[in-house]
Amino acid sequence: MVQVGELLREQIESQILPAWCTITLDRRYGGFRLGESEAVIRLTRRRRRAPGKQLVSQSRMLWNLSHAHRHGFRTRRHDLLARAEDGYRFLQRHLRDPIHGGYYWRVSRSGEPDDDIKALYGQAFVIFALVEFSRASRDRVPLEDALTLWRVVMERLHDPTDGGWTEHALADWSPPDASRPVPVARARHKSANAHLHWMEALIELGAETGDPGVVNSLEEVVDLLATHFYPADPGAAQSIVTREWQPLSGAHEMPISLGHNVEYAWLLLRAEQVLGRQLSVDRLASYLDHALETGFDDASGGLDTHPGRPGSGATHHDRIWWVQAELLACLTEAIAQTTPRHERYEEALRRQLEFVFGRQADPRDGLWWETVDEAGRITTPLKHHEWKAGYHELRALTLLSTRLRTSAQW
Numbered sequence: 001m002v003q004v005g006e007l008l009r010e011q012i013e014s015q016i017l018p019a020w021c022t023i024t025l026d027r028r029y030g031g032f033r034l035g036e037s038e039a040v041i042r043l044t045r046r047r048r049r050a051p052g053k054q055l056v057s058q059s060r061m062l063w064n065l066s067h068a069h070r071h072g073f074r075t076r077r078h079d080l081l082a083r084a085e086d087g088y089r090f091l092q093r094h095l096r097d098p099i100h101g102g103y104y105w106r107v108s109r110s111g112e113p114d115d116d117i118k119a120l121y122g123q124a125f126v127i128f129a130l131v132e133f134s135r136a137s138r139d140r141v142p143l144e145d146a147l148t149l150w151r152v153v154m155e156r157l158h159d160p161t162d163g164g165w166t167e168h169a170l171a172d173w174s175p176p177d178a179s180r181p182v183p184v185a186r187a188r189h190k191s192a193n194a195h196l197h198w199m200e201a202l203i204e205l206g207a208e209t210g211d212p213g214v215v216n217s218l219e220e221v222v223d224l225l226a227t228h229f230y231p232a233d234p235g236a237a238q239s240i241v242t243r244e245w246q247p248l249s250g251a252h253e254m255p256i257s258l259g260h261n262v263e264y265a266w267l268l269l270r271a272e273q274v275l276g277r278q279l280s281v282d283r284l285a286s287y288l289d290h291a292l293e294t295g296f297d298d299a300s301g302g303l304d305t306h307p308g309r310p311g312s313g314a315t316h317h318d319r320i321w322w323v324q325a326e327l328l329a330c331l332t333e334a335i336a337q338t339t340p341r342h343e344r345y346e347e348a349l350r351r352q353l354e355f356v357f358g359r360q361a362d363p364r365d366g367l368w369w370e371t372v373d374e375a376g377r378i379t380t381p382l383k384h385h386e387w388k389a390g391y392h393e394l395r396a397l398t399l400l401s402t403r404l405r406t407s408a409q410w
Contacts, residue, residue, distance in 0.1 A: 004353070005404025008397055013073050015366030016397070017065075020390050021078040024061055029110045031090030032061040034384050051386070052114050054106045055095055059125035060391035062087040066129070066136035071398055081136060088133050088142060091126070100172050101152040105183055116171040121184040121194040123153050127201040131208050146205055150214060162244050164224050167194045189248075191240045192229035192257075195221055196264055199271055207274045215275065222271050230264045232283065234290035235307075237261055255306040258291045259323030262303075262330035269333060281337050288334050291327065292348055301348075301355030302374055303327045318379055321368040324356055325392035332400045336407065368393050 026033040035051030065084040073080065094111030095103045097118075103126050106115040127146045134143035156173040157166045167190060168182045169175060176187050185191035202218040205211070228245050230237050237256050241247055248254075265287035269279050292298075294307030302319045331349045335342055359376025360368045362383065370388060371380035382388065 005401045008401040009073070009405065011366050012068070012394070012397060012401065013075055016390070016394065017068055017073060017080065018075050018078060019365040019367050020061070020064060020384075020394075021075065021080070021083060023384055024389075026109070029090075030086050031094070031111070032058055032087055032389070033109065034061075034386055034389060052106050052108045053090070053094070053111070054386040055103050055119075055122040056125050057386045057389040058087060058091055058095060059122070059129040060389040062091060062129040063125075063132045064390050064394050066132040067398065068394065070132065070136040071402065073398075084133055084136060088130075091129075092145070095126075097171060102149065102156070102169075102173070104171070117176065117182060118156075118169040118171065118173065119183050119194070120153065120157055120165050120167040121197055123149060123157075124194070124197040124201040127205055128197075131201075131204040135208065143208060147209065147211065147214075150202075150205060150217070154213070154217065159243070163220065164190050164195065164245070165198060165221075166243070167191060185240050188243055189240050190228075190243060190245065192225070192237070192260060192264075193239065195225055195229065196260065196267070199225060200267055203267070203271050203274055218271060219275060222268070222275070225264065225268075230261070230268075230287075232286070234261055234287045258295045258303055258305065258307055259320065259326050261287050262291050263326040266326075266330040266333040269337065279337065284330070284334055285338050288330050288345070291330075292344075296327075296348065296351075297355075297374060298348075298351065300374065301351035301353070302359070303352075317374045318371050319355070319360060319374065320371050321360060321388065322392040324352065324360055324368070325396040328352055328356070329396040329399055332396070332403055336403060 024032040024034055031053050033051065033053070034057050062084055065080045065087065069080040069084065090111065091103070094107050097104060097116070102118045102123060104113050104116045105119055105122055108114050127149055130142040130146035130149070134140060134146070153165070156169060159166055166175070167185060168187050176182060178188050180187055184194055199218065199221045202214060202221060206214045206218045228241055229239070235256065237260075238247065238251055239254060239257060239260070241251075265284045269281070269284060272279050290307070291303060295304035296302070303323050304317055305320055305323060328349070331345050331352065334345045335349065338345070355376075356368070359372050362369060365383075367383040367390075369378050369380065370382040372378050384390075
């Protein structure tokens with residue numbers, strides 16, 4: 001397995017990072033340009049707006065390059081840190097609201113505001129990226145930017161009545177109309193997705209600063225996620241509730257997201273490490289076991305989007321790229337934490353790697369197709385767009401490569 005770790009590192013340096021640096025380069029305006037060709041868009045019969053620069057993809061690319069640089073990855077033709085610095089400048093000059101604070105959801109390619117809504121999900125990824133860029137560049141200013149944003153979010157979006165965070169606001173932080181389309185979940189509701197990634201941001205900000213207020217925020221979101229979205233029984237996980245934490249009508253009929261389940265399970269341990277709590281290894285194993293039992297192909301690898309009903313097989317056999325990445329990360333963490341289950345998880349990891357590199361990844365550049373079916377046939381021939389910026393897969397591969405190369409237990 002150590003050899004596999006070296007091979008992963010080589011592929012990240014020789015294929016994956018150069019590909020992302022090349023396809024996102026915007027020499028004219030800076031930042032990261034994402035979006036598929038018109039030919040591919042027509043092929044998928046999707047109507048997509050002209051590619052602008054969305055907050056999450058800009059933040060994720062900044063994180064990708066900073067994370068890779070910090071872990072010692074280098075490429076022959078691309079200066080990862082310089083590209084990260086360019087992304088940081090674009091983020092601060094064009095996506096940050098200089099009047100009300102916080103960051104807009106989207107700007108045009110040149111940086112003009114296009115959608116000025118403020119989403120908790122987007123603010124979380126800004127903090128996540130700024131902390132990592134500060135680590136990579138050894139510059140404290142981006143870390144101070146992250147702390148400033150956390151303070152703004154706490155002032156403007158924290159719910160003092162019911163706890164948790166409001167997930168959407170207009171540019172001046174006033175609430176949007178309930179009927180307005182918003183990114184991620186629904187206006188005036190609380191979602192597992194946004195709160196999960198808010199936890200992810202607070203993990204890194206808390207680990208880097210030790211700020212007591214940040215740590216308190218992390219404690220709050222960890223407890224809320226475990227109470228309202230990801231209980232001890234993984235089959236009872238839910239994705240969205242009312243602002244007052246009440247289940248929606250028909251909530252029991254909403255499909256469980258196996259990708260979010262396993263992502264939560266391994267990130268929870270990271271949060272507990274920062275908080276100095278006992279690690280919830282049993283919950284990690286429970287969530288991972290549930291995913292393997294209800295949605296994993298033991299013969300060929302690959303995780304379904306939603307669990308199958310007992311005795312009926314999975315309900316959705318398409319393999320979405322980020323779900324495969326989060327299973328890799330969860331298996332990696334589980335092998336490190338759950339000694340009695342090593343053999344089972346190691347076999348699942350082998351199958352998952354075979355699936356990813358045999359069917360999900362394009363061998364020409366190492367980038368992953370958005371969606372393939374269980375046989376590896378490409379069903380969504382997109383490799384990059386505003387929601388797909390390499391973060392899930394690069395994070396999982398870096399984690400696995402590092403563990404394989406440095407841990408004696410492998």
